[in-house]
Amino acid sequence: MPIINRVADLQPDIQAWRRDIHQHPELLYDVHRTAAFVAERLREFGCDEVATGLGRTGVVGVIKGRKPAGEGDLKVIGLRADMDALPIVEATDLPYASKNPGLMHACGHDGHTAMLLGAARYLAETRNFAGDAVVIFQPAEEGGAGAAAMIKDGLMDRFGIEQVYGMHNGPGLPVGSFAIRSGPLMAATDAIDIRIEGHGGHAARPHKCIDSILVGAQLITGLQSIVSRTIDPLDSAVLSICEFHAGNARNVIPQTAELRGTVRTLTAEVRGLVEKRVREVVAGVAQMTGAKIDLVYERGYPVTVNHASQTDIATKVAKEIAGDGNVHEMPPMMGAEDFSYMLEARPGAFIFCGNGNSAGLHHPAYNFDDEAIVFGTSYWVKLVENTLAA
Ligand code: NI
Secondary structure, eight states, rough: SSSSHHHHHHHHHHHHHHHHHHHHHHBOOHHHHHHHHHHHHHHHOOOSSEEEETTTTEEEEEEESOOOOOOOOOOEEEEEEEEOOOOOOOOOOOOOSSSTTTOOOOOOOHHHHHHHHHHHHHHHHOSSSSEEEEEEESSOOTTHHHHHHHHHHHHHHTOOOEEEEEEEEEETTTTEEEEEEEEEEEOOEEEEEEEEEOOOOEETOGGBBOOOOOOOHHHHHHHHHHHHTTTTTOEEEEEEEEEEEEOOOEEEEEEEEEEEEEEESHHHHHHHHHHHHHHHHHHHHHHHHHOEEEEEEEEEEEOOOOOHHHHHHHHHHHHHHHHHHEEEEOOBBBOOHHHHHHHHOOOEEEEEEEEOSSSOOTTTTTHHHHOGHHHHHHHHHHHHHHHTTO
16 A cells, blocks of 8 residues: 555645744754644644643643554554754755744754644544554654653653654655664764863973873774774774864963763663773773873663564555565664663664655755655554554
């Protein structure tokens, strides 16, 4: 079965919502307008329950199928979209470009929100399933762990969610195709903050100083050896030091220096090993140089791990919508996604929906492709009708 006809009928409305949301991007948990827009639509559609304020500004809609789930059958599935935008100055000439200076929907969360609203409208209208479909609209995907905040507010237990599914658009993947894999899909992301306290002084008297720049250089070299010489070459890890601040005169050895960077890994084991080695390298360089080095190693989003049987379910649905040849098995990515928290809480799967030849995610010229709406929305409704078959 290709895209669903009724979804195609709804496309102009979904596109209009998407463009409205695009014009009004909001950051992290401050998605008040977007959340109000979502809640208003869900009430209009006749959802059986609309809950707001989960994880501060998250919104949840419950849609009951035309009959309850059978004894022993799956009863409730959750479908999740993200609502937040990014601090990027939009560089498109779109007639519906951002009206909020310095903010932009550069990751397509406008499209994700609109497609899930479209699915909610269809499901509330047709109710051709047994059990509950729970539509989840979360804030703060872009670094704020909004998914974790909603779970902490009782998302999974309050609505009885048994399985949970997520979707992201994929630039470079043709419109009308999907990509997915079982197991680790996206990386854990951790932050490194290092402050070096050396001993400043005259550039001509280095023997009286502890050169914080040289200490920083040794740290970078030592840290770079972790991926190349500690991690099994068949495992994946990225360690990037992306900031190095020190000094402001050519004849002064600076007292202090600061380094900041990020670590990306695909398994808990490798994640733990990299952290352990970062701590050892920092301690070793401090001992070798006599500098005082403070390290803050902060763990961010966990690895996004797709569960095997839910990946099979998602793949089957995507194939029904897009055709067998348009659903691809993808390699893991070293980017991160806070849907990882939902997949730690419940079995489920995260899928990519083709966004065609657009600029990349987080690029100022990026735009969500409205042609993808019928595919993403059809995927959502088919996923509900298949897993909660009436
Ligand atoms: Ni995103």
